[in-house]
Amino acid sequence: MAKNEIPYKIYLSESEMPDKWYNVRADMKNKPAPLLNPATHQPMTAQELGGVFCEELVKQELDNDSAYIDIPTEIRDFYKMYRPSPLVRAYCLEKKLGTPAKIYYKFEGNNTSGSHKLNSAIAQAYYAKNQGLKGVTTETGAGQWGTALSMACAYLGLDCKVYMVKVSYEQKPFRREVMRTYGASVTPSPSDTTNVGRKILAEFPGTTGSLGCAISEAVEAAVSTPGYRYVLGSVLNQVLLHQSVIGLETKIAMDKYGIKPDIIIGCAGGGSNLGGLISPFMGEKLRGEADYRIIAVEPASCPSFTRGQFAYDFCDTGMVCPLAKMYTLGSGFIPAPNHAGGLRYHGMSPVLSQLYHDGYMEARAVEQTRVFQAAEEFARCEGILPAPESSHAIRAAIDEAVKCRETGEAKTILFGLTGTGYFDMVAYEKFHNGEMTDYIPTDEDLEKGFAGLPEM
Numbered sequence: 001m002a003k004n005e006i007p008y009k010i011y012l013s014e015s016e017m018p019d020k021w022y023n024v025r026a027d028m029k030n031k032p033a034p035l036l037n038p039a040t041h042q043p044m045t046a047q048e049l050g051g052v053f054c055e056e057l058v059k060q061e062l063d064n065d066s067a068y069i070d071i072p073t074e075i076r077d078f079y080k081m082y083r084p085s086p087l088v089r090a091y092c093l094e095k096k097l098g099t100p101a102k103i104y105y106k107f108e109g110n111n112t113s114g115s116h117k118l119n120s121a122i123a124q125a126y127y128a129k130n131q132g133l134k135g136v137t138t139e140t141g142a143g144q145w146g147t148a149l150s151m152a153c154a155y156l157g158l159d160c161k162v163y164m165v166k167v168s169y170e171q172k173p174f175r176r177e178v179m180r181t182y183g184a185s186v187t188p189s190p191s192d193t194t195n196v197g198r199k200i201l202a203e204f205p206g207t208t209g210s211l212g213c214a215i216s217e218a219v220e221a222a223v224s225t226p227g228y229r230y231v232l233g234s235v236l237n238q239v240l241l242h243q244s245v246i247g248l249e250t251k252i253a254m255d256k257y258g259i260k261p262d263i264i265i266g267c268a269g270g271g272s273n274l275g276g277l278i279s280p281f282m283g284e285k286l287r288g289e290a291d292y293r294i295i296a297v298e299p300a301s302c303p304s305f306t307r308g309q310f311a312y313d314f315c316d317t318g319m320v321c322p323l324a325k326m327y328t329l330g331s332g333f334i335p336a337p338n339h340a341g342g343l344r345y346h347g348m349s350p351v352l353s354q355l356y357h358d359g360y361m362e363a364r365a366v367e368q369t370r371v372f373q374a375a376e377e378f379a380r381c382e383g384i385l386p387a388p389e390s391s392h393a394i395r396a397a398i399d400e401a402v403k404c405r406e407t408g409e410a411k412t413i414l415f416g417l418t419g420t421g422y423f424d425m426v427a428y429e430k431f432h433n434g435e436m437t438d439y440i441p442t443d444e445d446l447e448k449g450f451a452g453l454p455e456m
Contacts, residue, residue, distance in 0.1 A: 102412045120243055212317035262412050393416055
């Protein structure tokens, strides 16, 4: 290797791991709008949120001013099982594309849960345990979050109840069994075990479910069971805070070798991975210290950013959760049962929504056949089978690298590889058999969701 050549994988030492999470809200001129009580339309108080979430997590959710928050020693010790995660130079993909661009990806799949979700799962489980709770409830789409939380709960001795979107429950039985191996109970959603689940089934017989449905059921189960609280794998401020460890590590590694990305790309469903990856870079952009082109990539079948409305909406289909101001397709929007997995949520993080609204980043939507074409090309070059969610970012990264080939610009591209796709073989099988189709909702389809937005 030449003296100044960047290694294939950049690893940090344990001593270089971040000991604080970064809160991008502290540097935002326009803060994300507060969560509202659905009955009064007034900002939710800490006391009200405390009936659903753990006390320490409520503090983090409401803290718009602290730029850095200490990572407890116990959480850092758990992180050391799989962090720091590698920053990889995609030399083989660059060669295959014949591009002058330099492509890097932050790989979050080197842990048993197979994705970045464990970064927040262990934090939320830790605070629940410290509060003396018996267990937690949650929803999961593709299964990465449920897998991560069940692993964290097993480690800390907490009970874990997971409501899994029905289409994923059926498409991904192995992910379900990993959760059960860790001791979690897994229920396909919507189910007949909750009032809201029965209501949704009555209104939409045969529905394949949605994250909004599963959230409603998990919240109902939490508030109706003593000693339990609800935890969420994406969207919320607290989750983006915990996931900032991804971006912080990435920036430390890049600074170490004098690398500055021109373009930063992340898949976007609720916002946890994208928000975590871009956080320190966005902080620099907000403070006027540097500039980056930041791209959120979402499925064309669930286009919250690119075709949604920036409005207050329910976070769940059952309309029992607080109202959040975000880019949304409406809480009643039921996405097509495609293979975008964890990117099927009807809304987007209030933090990312505000940043997008203010013009600090851009968004694009891509069809799933093009996503799987990119996934296959990446797997053949880089030797990792990527998750369908991550492959949205891969698609955009390849597209940008091809543009560089056409223009001769040697831009540096960074994207987030959120995890592996080894539990997504049904999707890969349908792609290889030519059975995968692209569903794009019509304007009429979207209007049905928008019609259900609450009047403010």
